[in-house]
Amino acid sequence: MTDNPTIFALSSGTVPSAIGVIRVSGPQAGAALAALAGRMPTARRASLARLRDGAGALLDEALVLWFPGPNTATGEDLAEMHCHGGRAVITAVEGALAALPGLRPAEPGEFTRRAFANGRIDLAEAEGLADLLSAETELARAAALANAGGALSRQVEAWRERVLVLSAEVEGVLDFSDEEDASGLPECFTWNIAALAEELRTWLARPRSERLGEGFRVVIAGPPNAGKSTLFNALVESEAAITSPIAGTTRDVIERTVAIGGVPFTLVDTAGLRDAAVADAIEAIGIDRAKGALARADLVLWLGPEGIGPHDAWEIAAQADRPGFTPKDSARFTVSAMKGEGLSALKTALVDRARAALPKPGEAALNARQHARLGEAAAALEAAKALSDPLLIAEELRRARLAFDRLIGRATTEDMLDTLFGRFCIGK
Numbered sequence: 013m014t015d016n017p018t019i020f021a022l023s024s025g026t027v028p029s030a031i032g033v034i035r036v037s038g039p040q041a042g043a044a045l046a047a048l049a050g051r052m053p054t055a056r057r058a059s060l061a062r063l064r065d066g067a068g069a070l071l072d073e074a075l076v077l078w079f080p081g082p083n084t085a086t087g088e089d090l091a092e093m094h095c096h097g098g099r100a101v102i103t104a105v106e107g108a109l110a111a112l113p114g115l116r117p118a119e120p121g122e123f124t125r126r127a128f129a130n131g132r133i134d135l136a137e138a139e140g141l142a143d144l145l146s147a148e149t150e151l152a153r154a155a156a157l158a159n160a161g162g163a164l165s166r167q168v169e170a171w172r173e174r175v176l177v178l179s180a181e182v183e184g185v186l187d188f189s190d191e192e193d194a195s196g197l198p199e200c201f202t203w204n205i206a207a208l209a210e211e212l213r214t215w216l217a218r219p220r221s222e223r224l225g226e227g228f229r230v231v232i233a234g235p236p237n238a239g240k241s242t243l244f245n246a247l248v249e250s251e252a253a254i255t256s257p258i259a260g261t262t263r264d265v266i267e268r269t270v271a272i273g274g275v276p277f278t279l280v281d282t283a284g285l286r287d288a289a290v291a292d293a294i295e296a297i298g299i300d301r302a303k304g305a306l307a308r309a310d311l312v313l314w315l316g317p318e319g320i321g322p323h324d325a326w327e328i329a330a331q332a333d334r335p336g337f338t339p340k341d342s343a344r345f346t347v348s349a350m351k352g353e354g355l356s357a358l359k360t361a362l363v364d365r366a367r368a369a370l371p372k373p374g375e376a377a378l379n380a381r382q383h384a385r386l387g388e389a390a391a392a393l394e395a396a397k398a399l400s401d402p403l404l405i406a407e408e409l410r411r412a413r414l415a416f417d418r419l420i421g422r423a424t425t426e427d428m429l430d431t432l433f434g435r436f437c438i439g440k
């Protein structure tokens with residue numbers, strides 16, 4: 013009981029709310045529920061119960077659930093109390109739980125950590141869950157759910173199996189290496205290693221999952237008064253940037269992360285680019301910052317004269333509603349941010365462009381940690397491919413397998429787990 017305390021926490025977000033779900037996980041979960049509810053509810057069936065503290069005082073009337081382990085979300089005995097979500101209600105129920113022997117409040121991510129410790133989920137699935145909880149867009153949700161549901165883990169298991177088969181072949185050669193007719197490894201062996209390494213390289217080249225949080229970076233640039241901030245405001249659908257007829261209004265780089273068509277974007281407004289000699293000192297700093305932002309863009313929307321923007325920028329003919337506006341042949345889009353004209357075509361094109369650069373919907377994407385481990389596996393396989401000594405090949409295959417194990421958390425360190433589970437909120 014001391015080395016495995018029973019934990020409890022509010023698992024349903026902020027108070028006050030309509031309903032506050034308090035979860036209890038661990039060996040004392042059943043006893044705790046019985047103590048508060050006055051009886052042991054039927055397993056896996058919702059029922060209404062009066063919750064009372066140790067002195068018999070009524071705390072709340074709540075829906076309660078009892079999930080006996082090990083087939084539960086945490087792999088332990090698990091109880092839930094769906095209380096009224098008022099601050100005092102939650103505090104009172106938590107207080108009654110804390111007074112019971114062997115119970116303590118959960119740390120951030122501790123329920124998920126137990127699910128991992130009990131083999132209910134692996135590391136890649138836990139990371140998927142963390143991403144799912146922080147997903148802000150439809151695309152991020154779909155990618156995180158794929159990983160949380162084990163899409164990446166299953167893929168890694170399949171690769172690991174293939175390496176195991178290859179290892180067995182090498183070991184076979186090693187076992188018989190004393191014999192005279194030891195013919196070495198078959199030709200298809202190297203070919204199989206190469207094919208696997210190639211497959212890993214394809215995965216490594218895919219867009220990374222962090223991109224889903226950061227969004228596709230679109231930088232709006234051009235000379236002063238081109239209508240950059242007005243277009244920026246229209247795209248982020250708020251008056252985030254000041255607009256005015258005075259040239260040099262925007263000085264700072266202004267960023268907003270928004271979802272357009274379920275796809276995450278970071279839109280960036282910049283100071284108008286012009287000769288630093290014409291600009292005042294502050295504006296000149298702004299122009300420097302704008303150049304910095306341009307360097308980090310995934311795509312530039314260029315609102316300036318034809319042909320002098322960044323070479324792969326999209327040229328935008330802005331302020332199309334102005335009297336005397338002359339359409340430009342070179343412009344990819346003609347818009348009036350003020351009248352809202354041409355914006356939907358621009359948005360559609362931006363969504364298409366961003367989708368190509370971001371993880372595909374529902375396709376398992378790699379985060380930085382997973383990418384590093386997979387990179388190690390690929391490097392080991394490429395090394396194995398170049399070797400002829402079976403002993404050395406066996407060693408490289410072991411390295412590849414260790415990298416896969418680390419990827420899905422068969423081999424982990426406490427530090428790594430602290431970092432991952434610290435990402436979760438209390439109650440998850």
Ligand SMILES: Nc1nc2c(c(=O)[nH]1)N(C=O)[C@@H](CNc1ccc(C(=O)N[C@@H](CCC(=O)O)C(=O)O)cc1)CN2
Pocket residue numbers: 033079082083084085092
């Ligand atoms: N009320 C409530 N809602 C919730 C959760 C929760 O813990 N409580 N979850 C918390 O994350 C998520 C659902 N995740 C869950 C994962 C596994 C099991 C579970 O009991 N699994 C068993 C039995 C499955 C079954 O009945 O078919 C198993 O896998 O063996 C429950 C919830 C989201 N919604």
Ligand SMILES: Nc1nc2c(ncn2[C@@H]2O[C@H](COP(=O)(O)OP(=O)(O)OP(=O)(O)O)[C@@H](O)[C@H]2O)c(=O)[nH]1
Pocket residue numbers: 235236237238239240241242243254255256257258259260261262263282283284285330331332333334347348349350351
């Ligand atoms: N008629 C019309 N006026 C526009 C349009 N877009 C911008 N303007 C006007 O043009 C002026 C400059 O617009 P801004 O969006 O501030 O231009 P900017 O490119 O951000 O300028 P700086 O921040 O100084 O570099 C403002 O007076 C806007 O109201 C448009 O689509 N139609």
Ligand SMILES: [Mg+2]
Pocket residue numbers: 240241242253254255261262282283284
């Ligand atoms: Mg501006």
